[in-house]
Amino acid sequence: MLQLEMMRRWFDRPLWEMEPADADVYFGKVLRDASPATRKGRASALTVYFQFLELRHAVELYNIVGRRVECPLDEINRPQLSIELQLRVPPSEAEIEALFAGWRQDLAVCRKFAPTARNYAAARLAADVGLRINEARVLDLHDVRWDLGRFGKLNVRHGKGARRRGPKQRLVPLINGADRSLRWFIEDVWGYFDLDHARPGAPLFPSERKNQDGSSCRVTADVFRRSLAKATTKHLPEWTGRLTPHVLRHYCASQLYRGGMSLLAIQELLGHAWTGTTVRYVHVNHTHVEDAWVQGQQRATDRWKGLA
Template identity: 65%
Template structure:
């Protein structure tokens, strides 16, 4: 048997220009800020992370994806040699390198020919460092697989109404970024079909901040959320045997009844359990990792990927992250609009 030369049949890409790399660096940092905001970090923590990255970038003089372990050795071993251990630890735990490796490894290889790897390894990691985690939501096709399978299950499930309710609530979380606690407290009257292009949800019990109490907001029914809710209200809601004219009738009712015979609100345990069961059945690779909060991360990532700016996403999800400016090398981080809906 003769040996033959194996050639890479993948398309050959031309290296990116300096302008393209500069735009990509700014966009990547904007995406990192969004990912940290979606993970629920405080404003000050995010500003601190970006400040550390800016100082490393200023010292290095090139995009941080070019940084290698030897560069990290020089930075932590010489530049920060006499710095407080807390400063060295904070700089080493900046998750930007992990973010680039998880989300942009293929794209960076195409643009630069480099395979991105974190320059901070077991040999040069400052003492006291803990394994950091960055929540990365499932991809669009994965979430599509989950809801396609879950939707098909509705035709054969033993309890149609509760299953359809859990399906609708989870899908709404992935489409407009609701928190599970917010979904449980929605009333039927909170759907404002006459507002905006698709209608809006009046979230009356949004996440507060620093003791401020619940914050209200209006959430556009984008990404097909209007169709999801119309189907649920027209074909499912009535099966819970409640009166839609009753003040305070919950959008997502429970099978249990109040003393007057009206439906109680669904609890967050029921919605979490429904999502967990459906994930194990239709997206087993995610197991117990796919929670309602991860669906919120997915929604934020999809909105950003579709061109919605960071400030608009923060407004939609009730975040209050103040984006640090300027970015590396004096460039402003892209502060990218929600009022279109």
């Protein structure tokens, strides 16, 4: 809706009156210096808007304007977003470890220990098990199920659903060291927020702000993003402005794949509907093809052992 409102303010008329020439001006001149993602997002919003009009209000609008209402975007003026522009190649394992090592040292000298430790723990979940930041912020304390599996699991009740199907629930195993960092946060940090752990709906990552009934508000996604950006600027300056919570998700997928986890297992962990989506999250070393060939030759050699 915000995208449509921005376009309507510029157009200064009802959007259904927009013609291809108007779209040419808006996307070709007004948004010339905008990012490709912004231009693509506005175009997608406009397309959905006209699809809605054509499906629900085509007859009424025809009676009002005297003609058929059509989307002003076509193959000529529709912004295209290449796959290359969407790639989020993550930092190396050494860089991520340097980031979190510096962040841990900040915990001893920071002005507000509990919020800083909370933001650190949420970022670790993104890097260790690929949790989306909006999935983490709505977790309850009781969504941490230590009784499930070998390491414990997170009951992600508000996972991102595909194709507007609503929240998609999944269980995320606390592998890759996520169990240790989360147990530390719950046992040593969570109590600083002065909450009742037995209260239903107590947030796993609470805010310092309180609701009228005395319960704690949930921390917002922007808080997590700003804290990661601040830590990156301080401890990994070469990634300033580029390392986001979603890039940590790509890092998680890449690191687990290099460690031997199958694509199907990573797909289930990240909550993807399609393996093709997971493939785009995995970024391998430049020698990946050569390494795979060497391993294949070694397997072939092993099969012939003892037959000579």
